[in-house]
Amino acid sequence: MRILETASRLFYERGIRAVGVEAIAEEAGVTKKTLYDRFGSKDDLILAYLRARDGLWRSTLVKYVNESDGPPEKKLLATFGALHCWMRERNPRGCAFVNAHVELPADHPGQEIAREQKAWMLAYMEDLAAEAGAESPDTLAAQLLILHEGACIANSMRSVDDAARRAEQMAEILIGHALAR
CATH class of the missing domain: 1.10.357.10 (Tetracycline Repressor, domain 2)
Incomplete structure (x- = not known):
């Protein structure tokens, strides 16, 4: 999934706090609405990133x-x-x-x-x-x-x-x- 892959890369490279959902959505080529529809919140996206990395x-x-x-x-x-x-x-x-x-x-x-x-x-x-x-x-x-x-x-x-x-x-x-x- 493009959103999770993009978020994972950005969270790891730049830091979780430094990366906003706007940057993730833009780089993944989706709207913020799509990101929120798929993950609910930035916190849920962080959890998905950590689980995937684990x-x-x-x-x-x-x-x-x-x-x-x-x-x-x-x-x-x-x-x-x-x-x-x-x-x-x-x-x-x-x-x-x-x-x-x-x-x-x-x-x-x-x-x-x-x-x-x-x-x-x-x-x-x-x-x-x-x-x-x-x-x-x-x-x-x-x-x-x-x-x-x-x-x-x-x-x-x-x-x-x-x-x-x-x-x-x-x-x-x-x-x-x-x-x-």
Whole structure:
């Protein structure tokens, strides 16, 4: 759908607050009435954007991990390969959910979508850590999620070259330690 694709691009590139429905409608080649008929409000469009972005990240990550070869601990490392590709192709401004969390008011329903996305990611990492045989899958998953988040920030701020690969190197050490116990 042109409206959602346009809104998603503009929200991510310029910021949710900075983009009005007029700009989205104009760039999508529709009237504001059409936009409101389809989505109801800017807030509903924001929610659709966040849900679509979440679905795209989840499917990309799971596919990348499932296509990785080797023992289960390699699947944990594959999450960083997926992150590297994602950041190169779709994520120059950092994590869309962290960005939304910063931009949206505390009571905005988009905050819940952002939290759910991070909770899913943590649970997914914990499942992979358990499958790999980590003694404390929850601890390892939390450590790896922090590395993921840090790599996204370092990449978007251009403060560390090749942030995802460097995070992957640190993850390899953490995984080795967690599995050696």
